[in-house]
Amino acid sequence: MLKIRAIFINTFREAIRDKILYNLLIFALLIIGCSILLGTLTIGEQQKIIKDMGLASISIFGTLIAVFIGIGLVYKEIDRKTIYNIFSKPVHRYQFIIGKYLGLILTLFVNVLIMAVVFLSIVYFMDGVVGFSLIQAIFLIFLELMLITAVALLFSTFTTPTLSAIFTLAIYVIGHLSGDLKVFGAKAEQVWVRYVTQFLYYVIPNLENFNIKGLVVYNLSLPDHFFLFSFLYGILYICIVLFFSIFIFERRNFK
Amino acid sequence: MIAIKTVGLRKVFKTGIAKKNEVLKGLDLEIEQGETFGYLGPNGAGKTTTLKLLLGLIYPTSGSAFILGESTRNVRVKNLIGFLPEQPYFYTYLTAWEFLDFYSQLFDILGKFRKKRIEELLSLVGLKGKCEKLQLRKFSKGMLQRLGIAQALINDPQVIFLDEPFSGLDPIGRKEIRDIIFKLKDSGKTIFFCSHILSDVELICDRVGILVDGQLRALGKIEDLVDTSLNSAEIAFYGLKEGSKQEIRNFCTQMVDHSDKTLAIFNDRESVDRAVKIITDGKGSLISLTPVRQTLEDIFLKEVITEKQIS
Numbered sequence: 146m147l148k149i150r151a152i153f154i155n156t157f158r159e160a161i162r163d164k165i166l167y168n169l170l171i172f173a174l175l176i177i178g179c180s181i182l183l184g185t186l187t188i189g190e191q192q193k194i195i196k197d198m199g200l201a202s203i204s205i206f207g208t209l210i211a212v213f214i215g216i217g218l219v220y221k222e223i224d225r226k227t228i229y230n231i232f233s234k235p236v237h238r239y240q241f242i243i244g245k246y247l248g249l250i251l252t253l254f255v256n257v258l259i260m261a262v263v264f265l266s267i268v269y270f271m272d273g274v275v276g277f278s279l280i281q282a283i284f285l286i287f288l289e290l291m292l293i294t295a296v297a298l299l300f301s302t303f304t305t306p307t308l309s310a311i312f313t314l315a316i317y318v319i320g321h322l323s324g325d326l327k328v329f330g331a332k333a334e335q336v337w338v339r340y341v342t343q344f345l346y347y348v349i350p351n352l353e354n355f356n357i358k359g360l361v362v363y364n365l366s367l368p369d370h371f372f373l374f375s376f377l378y379g380i381l382y383i384c385i386v387l388f389f390s391i392f393i394f395e396r397r398n399f400k
Numbered sequence: 401m402i403a404i405k406t407v408g409l410r411k412v413f414k415t416g417i418a419k420k421n422e423v424l425k426g427l428d429l430e431i432e433q434g435e436t437f438g439y440l441g442p443n444g445a446g447k448t449t450t451l452k453l454l455l456g457l458i459y460p461t462s463g464s465a466f467i468l469g470e471s472t473r474n475v476r477v478k479n480l481i482g483f484l485p486e487q488p489y490f491y492t493y494l495t496a497w498e499f500l501d502f503y504s505q506l507f508d509i510l511g512k513f514r515k516k517r518i519e520e521l522l523s524l525v526g527l528k529g530k531c532e533k534l535q536l537r538k539f540s541k542g543m544l545q546r547l548g549i550a551q552a553l554i555n556d557p558q559v560i561f562l563d564e565p566f567s568g569l570d571p572i573g574r575k576e577i578r579d580i581i582f583k584l585k586d587s588g589k590t591i592f593f594c595s596h597i598l599s600d601v602e603l604i605c606d607r608v609g610i611l612v613d614g615q616l617r618a619l620g621k622i623e624d625l626v627d628t629s630l631n632s633a634e635i636a637f638y639g640l641k642e643g644s645k646q647e648i649r650n651f652c653t654q655m656v657d658h659s660d661k662t663l664a665i666f667n668d669r670e671s672v673d674r675a676v677k678i679i680t681d682g683k684g685s686l687i688s689l690t691p692v693r694q695t696l697e698d699i700f701l702k703e704v705i706t707e708k709q710i711s
């Protein structure tokens with residue numbers, strides 16, 4: 146346990162000493178702040194715009210942080226060969242993956258927390274109240290980010306950082322369109338298109354499960370069990386992805 | 401007890417779609433506990449690859465390796481070993497203290513013991529004092545190399561692997577590292593080290609192996625590999641009459657005149673004795689007698705060159 150904890154803390158320490166992180170965070174906060182400005186331009190729609198933009202910024206910047214910090218930190222260990230030192234000590238490869246993952250999650254958590262506090266304060270000043278559904282929405286975004294981080298980690302166990310980033314961002318985009326993908330696939334004429342879209346639909350995580358922005362912005366209520374389902378879906382998916390990362394990493398030769 | 405053992409250890413790297421590079425071609429090696437073993441070989445011979453296999457950083461294509469009787473596939477054996485990589489790789493954002501603290505946690509060493517151990521190590525490698533709180537990006541090469549050694553010794557290992565421990569060090573740094581190695585040797589540790597610096601190897605190692613192109617070409621005690629008996633020598637002299645000089649010229653292998661001095665080279669002991677007698681009897685003056693011993697370098701070069709001629 147001490148080993149996983151050591152890797153976890155070291156990962157977090159490296160992440161928060163990274164300048165990219167601060168740049169992304171400041172940019173995100175600026176955009177959340179700008180939503181007030183945009184909101185005042187459109188009379189009546191103010192709250193909606195602020196909520197919409199705020200949640201979208203948390204999701205997008207969270208994803209960017211997850212992808213770039215997540216992939217960078219694993220790749221750096223391999224590229225700078227610090228991994229030689231780690232695995233010449235009695236550390237199992239799964240301990241490394243889990244420690245890294247937890248360190249990245251903590252980094253994300255701190256960032257999402259900062260963005261959320263700023264965002265919710267703005268909402269509070271404009272609205273006078275902060276709905277519980279907003280907090281639920283942020284929680285689900287965080288769960289989504291945890292999933293994206295796991296996917297980024299999986300790719301960086303076997304491919305280059307550039308490809309990992311492209312694949313992960315592609316999964317983020319397709320994952321949000323996966324409902325459309327199914328509809329589109331069902332209508333397709335060619336058989337192979339149908340198979341490919343079906344395959345993608347089942348393999349790529351359905352990230353719309355974590356998106357309740359529309360409902361929250363328009364103050365609609367969540368369908369029964371939606372939250373519980375999304376939660377379990379996310380956790381299960383993360384476990385499977387981490388399992389594959391470990392499976393690949395165990396067999397890897399370090400150059 | 402045997403500390404390190406490899407059986408038919410092979411490693412083939414895929415270097416392209418159909419291209420393969422056999423870097424290690426069936427290595428059989430046994431190193432006793434307490435031995436200091438020098439692993440020599442030209443660049444690209446496969447030394448670092450051997451170490452990576454022994455440490456489980458890469459997996460063998462075939463064959464197996466054991467450390468203190470346990471398969472190296474077993475993560476547990478790493479509790480008994482220490483490793484200094486070729487160019488120690490560091491987290492530049494950590495301080496020396498944080499760095500050692502991190503690695504000691506990977507051995508599950510508890511907090512109270514860690515502090516004591518880190519202090520011991522820092523003073524062993526001569527880093528105690530001012531630089532503990534300095535970020536590693538501000539360290540010099542020599543300081544990093546010392547920290548690398550400290551890192552390799554955290555768990556008080558029985559078997560220590562050092563990949564080119566002297567690289568990038570000035571003569572003082574080299575001497576200090578050498579002293580640390582002697583200390584470890586005295587305390588009964590098994591030391592396996594790769595090097596190009598043959599004079600250091602000659603000084604430190606009980607036994608050496610020479611690896612060329614993935615194959616072990618020579619293995620044994622230095623005195624067995626290198627013929628240390630006096631079998632050739634150079635004699636310098638002056639003031640000898642031409643007749644006596646001619647007499648020497650008849651049995652020496654080479655004679656060179658250099659202003660009024662003469663240098664003669666001899667291939668066996670008797671000729672050396674005979675020449676010395678002629679010089680003293682002929683009222684010449686002996687300037688110097690230099691034995692020419694075979695060195696590890698000669699063996700090394702011979703193995704490398706024969707290998708090149710074969711291929």
Ligand SMILES: Nc1ncnc2c1ncn2[C@@H]1O[C@H](COP(=O)(O)OP(=O)(O)OP(=O)(O)O)[C@@H](O)[C@H]1O
Nearest residue numbers: 400413415421423442443444445446447448449450
């Ligand atoms: N991951 C890898 N993929 C392909 N080839 C490799 C890989 N690692 C090493 N090699 C090749 O294996 C050979 C031996 O490399 P190795 O690093 O073991 O040499 P070395 O004996 O340590 O040399 P040096 O004295 O320069 O450190 C080299 O030709 C190298 O190109």
Ligand SMILES: [Mg+2]
Nearest residue numbers: 447448449486
């Ligand atoms: Mg090497």
